[in-house]
Amino acid sequence: MKKLLITTMAILFASSIIFAQSEKFTQAMKKNLGAMDSSFRNPADLLKLANSFERIASAEKNQWLPYYYAAFCQVNLGFMEQDKSKVDAIADKASSLIATADSLAPNNSEISCIKSMIASCHMMVDPMTRWQEYGAESSSNMEASMSQDPGNPRPYYLKGQGLKYTPEQFGGGCATAKPALETALEKYATFKPATELHPSWGKEIALQLIATCK
Numbered sequence: 001m002k003k004l005l006i007t008t009m010a011i012l013f014a015s016s017i018i019f020a021q022s023e024k025f026t027q028a029m030k031k032n033l034g035a036m037d038s039s040f041r042n043p044a045d046l047l048k049l050a051n052s053f054e055r056i057a058s059a060e061k062n063q064w065l066p067y068y069y070a071a072f073c074q075v076n077l078g079f080m081e082q083d084k085s086k087v088d089a090i091a092d093k094a095s096s097l098i099a100t101a102d103s104l105a106p107n108n109s110e111i112s113c114i115k116s117m118i119a120s121c122h123m124m125v126d127p128m129t130r131w132q133e134y135g136a137e138s139s140s141n142m143e144a145s146m147s148q149d150p151g152n153p154r155p156y157y158l159k160g161q162g163l164k165y166t167p168e169q170f171g172g173g174c175a176t177a178k179p180a181l182e183t184a185l186e187k188y189a190t191f192k193p194a195t196e197l198h199p200s201w202g203k204e205i206a207l208q209l210i211a212t213c214k
Contacts, residue, residue, distance in 0.1 A: 109149030153187035
């Protein structure tokens, strides 16, 4: 009876520690996600947020989401960087982070979206010479994302966004972007993130993009 009581107490103690750690992780993630919109207005703030997600990832090495969001912030920082000589290093940093996320959650549609964005970031350094390599890589990851989760609106949003800013003579423009954006918005209408920490971004920009095509 005494051994049973000791065992039960040990289990309860361990459970309380795990719960506390889980709650700490959730609160840290929610705080960072709450700062996401304002951070995107300033590259320095976005880098600070990326580093904050990476610190969470270092403390929670079995969680893919902080690596994912750190990569998401890094790749968007790459898109915002005006000095093209710095972009590849930023994209490489995002690639390293998302590779860790991929090792923790393979065949993940959201992770494939970030891989697609990273390839596009590399391509935008010199689109004319890099299109063949990085354009194909971006498209293949986008297609993979669609296949891995047909209900995910984000690969369709990314496809529409890419087409919107591609010159018409190269197959872009509103005529080709609009169907992809419409599909994205249809999927956003029914998409439910697995938890409050899972990705839910893109709808607002998709709405803005399609509004310019009317």
